[in-house]
Each structure stands twice: as structure tokens, then as C-alpha cells.
Amino acid sequence: MDIKNAIVTELNNMNLSVNIDNIKNLFVLSADSKNGDVSLPCFALAKELKQNPMVISNSLVSEINSKLTNTSLIEKAEAVNGYVNIFTKQTVVAKNVVTEILSNPNGFGKTNLGNGKTYVLDYSSVNLAKYMHIGHLKTTIIGLVISNLLKNLGYKTVSINYVGDYGTPFGKMITAYYRWGSEEEIKARGVDAVQDLYVKFNREVENDATLEVEAREWFKKIENGDKEATRLANWFIELSRGEVERLCNLLGAEFDSWRGERYYSDKMQPVIAELKSKNLLKQSEGAQIVDLEQYGLGAALIQKSDGTSLYLTRDLAAVQDRFEMYGFNNAIYVTDVAQKLHFKQLFKIVELLNKPYAGSLEHVAYGRYSLPTGKISSRLGKQALLADIYNAALNKAKEIMNERGTKVENFEDVANKVAVGAISFEALKYERVKDTVFDLNASLNFDGETSPYMQYTYARLNSVLEKAGEFDYGAVDFSDINLEEGFEIIKQLNKYPFVIVEAFNKLEPCLIVRHLMNLCSEVNRFYNQKRIIENGKVNVNRLAVINATLCVLKNGFEIINIPVIDKM
Numbered sequence: 001m002d003i004k005n006a007i008v009t010e011l012n013n014m015n016l017s018v019n020i021d022n023i024k025n026l027f028v029l030s031a032d033s034k035n036g037d038v039s040l041p042c043f044a045l046a047k048e049l050k051q052n053p054m055v056i057s058n059s060l061v062s063e064i065n066s067k068l069t070n071t072s073l074i075e076k077a078e079a080v081n082g083y084v085n086i087f088t089k090q091t092v093v094a095k096n097v098v099t100e101i102l103s104n105p106n107g108f109g110k111t112n113l114g115n116g117k118t119y120v121l122d123y124s125s126v127n128l129a130k131y132m133h134i135g136h137l138k139t140t141i142i143g144l145v146i147s148n149l150l151k152n153l154g155y156k157t158v159s160i161n162y163v164g165d166y167g168t169p170f171g172k173m174i175t176a177y178y179r180w181g182s183e184e185e186i187k188a189r190g191v192d193a194v195q196d197l198y199v200k201f202n203r204e205v206e207n208d209a210t211l212e213v214e215a216r217e218w219f220k221k222i223e224n225g226d227k228e229a230t231r232l233a234n235w236f237i238e239l240s241r242g243e244v245e246r247l248c249n250l251l252g253a254e255f256d257s258w259r260g261e262r263y264y265s266d267k268m269q270p271v272i273a274e275l276k277s278k279n280l281l282k283q284s285e286g287a288q289i290v291d292l293e294q295y296g297l298g299a300a301l302i303q304k305s306d307g308t309s310l311y312l313t314r315d316l317a318a319v320q321d322r323f324e325m326y327g328f329n330n331a332i333y334v335t336d337v338a339q340k341l342h343f344k345q346l347f348k349i350v351e352l353l354n355k356p357y358a359g360s361l362e363h364v365a366y367g368r369y370s371l372p373t374g375k376i377s378s379r380l381g382k383q384a385l386l387a388d389i390y391n392a393a394l395n396k397a398k399e400i401m402n403e404r405g406t407k408v409e410n411f412e413d414v415a416n417k418v419a420v421g422a423i424s425f426e427a428l429k430y431e432r433v434k435d436t437v438f439d440l441n442a443s444l445n446f447d448g449e450t451s452p453y454m455q456y457t458y459a460r461l462n463s464v465l466e467k468a469g470e471f472d473y474g475a476v477d478f479s480d481i482n483l484e485e486g487f488e489i490i491k492q493l494n495k496y497p498f499v500i501v502e503a504f505n506k507l508e509p510c511l512i513v514r515h516l517m518n519l520c521s522e523v524n525r526f527y528n529q530k531r532i533i534e535n536g537k538v539n540v541n542r543l544a545v546i547n548a549t550l551c552v553l554k555n556g557f558e559i560i561n562i563p564v565i566d567k568m
């Protein structure tokens, strides 16, 4: 329920001496429950009424209190330091909120804000020559979670893994293959053999510059459609993509399209022709550029002097293609903040081209990751690979579960869920833009503010619910519940749909993570203080609060990619 709105409406109907409708925007949700649930600061009114804010708040409070009736949602008003603090009737709010949740458990927090409009999301978008490593974690998880969030709000989504399946890296692979590789080995070891070759190339090229020349030649051959070069490139791409797909699926990320950069490499001509016809292209040192100097965005390189296509140009072709295919209303790109300029240039050119989708594109940037031990290098094979991170998380989860004496039938499955949750949580726990240190051990701790803690909270409450059995919650009146402790939970539960919308407005998944974490702390506190089952008798009021909390946690976990575990 919209508590603030309900209070404002009620006050408005009281016909107070101050016109509430005119000042409804001044009301805020109280930050501290000591100050009630909704507050009106009277400072802005002081000027207009030519009165001291204290005087205004005092007189408003006595006016409000004198007009309260049995059916009011307002319990009482208090004047404190120029604020009117309004306390709601906790039992009424609790009943409203819990009923709202339990009458539609899976739907709570879901809306139809999007009304079927389409978002295209470009995330993960891994460069295929490399192993998938820790640097790909945030784009994959943040993209996935934003897509979940959008679906939750009634949007259609198209998830695209715009893989980097083009460019000199594939020339390098072919070079390495001819120097050191063999068909048998690749057939036997698959993608590992391919990636080892790439790593070896990058090591050897430091002492042998001819390798670089050879790689360029192979790349040219790929571009010109040479049969052998194309066959090998395709082979390596297929193997690498299979591995990326496997890892994405392990984390729960599935894509609607894997159309990568290579698809656009021979579709540059229409882009260049259009830029030319709109007088946007300029020659500069033999290359073709769009001059964005006047927007503070430098020169955008469209075509190099040797005629090869560029990242930016391929993105121009890709966005047009996506618009034609999906008719999107919005499109977002989830990448490292280092690509900020690239996307600013892309969006500016789209705007200068007067495209219908100008203004509908957004870059969702995130900060860098580093290991506790320092910066991550990905070129020479020292990087933290995603496959290794996943395995480490899985093993650590099992180890902890063994230590804790976890007895479940589906041990492996539960451990997998703990691992996926911990990895997702690692990628989501701070604001996107922050540079963060990756710390798997910390995120697998069951006691700290971590995802195993949240999953465990859920499982523990779920077992209470199971023990208690079925109840008719329609009969719950909340009259005998000591709401002092429970009301904080009620307020957090009630806030959930608003948090979802805020997370969408800012495209900031950490807001949901934090909210659910707070909810877990509150409900644990409640559970530790209040007996749900006392002397074999179930307190249905309390159980209803627990049940509603489980519903909200479940809906929220689903969005932030923390798998629900019923029992652990």
C-alpha cells in the first residue's frame, strides 16, 4: 500500500486549516520509526504563513488529533522540532500489507509499467578469443538482473550476447595454430587447446615480431573470405562460443541472440553511405571520421585508411539491425566504464543521423574489478577465469556445508545454488560505478551480509512455515501481535515494490540487494525475539508475517539471480 498517499488523502479529507493538497509533495516517509511513519516538515510553510514552523506544526497536530475517528488510518500525530510526525495504526497497515502479499504471492512487486514495450539488452558480449574471466562477470550478471527486473515490470526483453568474434585475435589464433597447434589436439582438448594457443601467441610475440605480421595477414584473409582462414576462424569461434554459452548457463544467463561483431563486418557500406549522404563524414589523414569535437567527443573513427571496419562502425550497423528486427523502444549496453566515450560517440552519431531510436539508447556502465591480490591481467593467462571462479565457489560452498553438517538429499544442487548466489551477489552488492575488489571467500561467509546468509534466512523461515502447516490467513487480525518488532518488517515488505521501481529508474540492482538484505536482518531479529510456535501452538499473526516475508524474498531473489533454497 502507498502509506504516504493514504495519509495525505486522509488529511485532505479532514479539511484542515492548511490546504493539504497544495503541499502534498512536502510529505516524506519517516526515516526513523521514532518519528512515526510519515512526516511533514513545516519549514517551507513558514514563509507563506508568516509563522514559526514550530507554531505551525503544533497547531496542525492538535487539529489532526482532534479529528481522528475509529476508522482513521492515523493513530496519532506528534509535533517535534517543526515536523508533524504521523503514526499509522500498525494493525491496520499490517493487515493491509500482509493481505496484499498473501492474496497474490507471486505477483507482489510485479507491475505492468512496461506494458509490453521492448528493451534490447546487450550484455556479456564477450570477446571470444580470450577465456571468459572475472572481467566478464559484472556485465553478465548485471545484464541478466536488469533483464529480470524489466520482465518483472512488464517489459519484453531481448538479450543479446554481442560476442567479439571478429578482428586480429582470430588471425593470431590461426598463426598460433599453424606454428604450434594441431587438429588432433584441438579435437581432443577443445576450447582449452584453442585458448592455450592464444595465450602462447601473446607470450611468444614479445620476442618474435614476425608473428604479429603473420597474424595480420591471416586476419586480412578472413576479411577477404579466404576459404581456409574462414574455416579455421569459424571452428575456433564455435568452440569458444560453446564454452561461453556453457558458463553463462551455469550462472543462469540465457540469450535470445548470439549475433556478434563478425556478422556486421561486411555490412559497413550502408552505414558509410548514410553518413556520407548526411554530410557527416570527413577525411582525416586518409581515414574517415565524424567530427564530434564541438560536442567534446573528439573524432569518431569510422573507417581506417586500409578500409577495415571498426568497432564503432559495427555498432552503428548493429543498432540499426536490432531496431529493424525487434522494433525496440529502448536499448541498453552493459559494459565496463572504460567504454564510456565509445558509447557517447555512438549515441551522438545516432542522434546526428536523426534515427528514430536516438535518445532511447543507454550505456549502463560499471566499475572495474580487481582481485584482492591486485589488478587482473587477461592477456597472458594469469587471469581469474570464470570457470575457475565457479569451481572455487562450488567447492567452498560444499566445504562450508560439510562443516555446518548440512544434511540435504540434493547436496550437489544446493551447493550449486549457493555458489551461483555468491557469485551473483559479488557482482551486484555495490553501486555499479564503484571499482570493487573481488573477494569470493568473503561472499561465501554464511554469517556476514552475504547471499548464503540470505538463502539461509529463507530456508530457515521456510522450515518454520512447513512445521506450522496450513493456515487460513484471512482470519488474521493482527490485534494480538506485538507489532513493535514486527512493524519494521511490515514497512520493509511494503516498500519492496517501490524499491523495484527505483532500481529500474536508476538501473541499479544493488538497491534491491540491499533492501532484501535489510529485510533478512529484520526478520531474523524478529524470529529470534518472538516465538512463532509456542508450546505447540502456532501464533498465526506472526506466522503470517513470516509467510509474507518469504514471498517477498522469493520474488526478489528471482530478480537478483540468487537461487531460492527451500531447505539447507
Ligand code: ARG
Pocket: 122, 125, 126, 127, 162, 163, 164, 315, 333, 334, 335
Ligand atoms: N566485446 C566488447 C568487449 O569485450 C564489448 C561489447 C559491448 N557491446 C557493444 N555493442 N559494443 O569489450
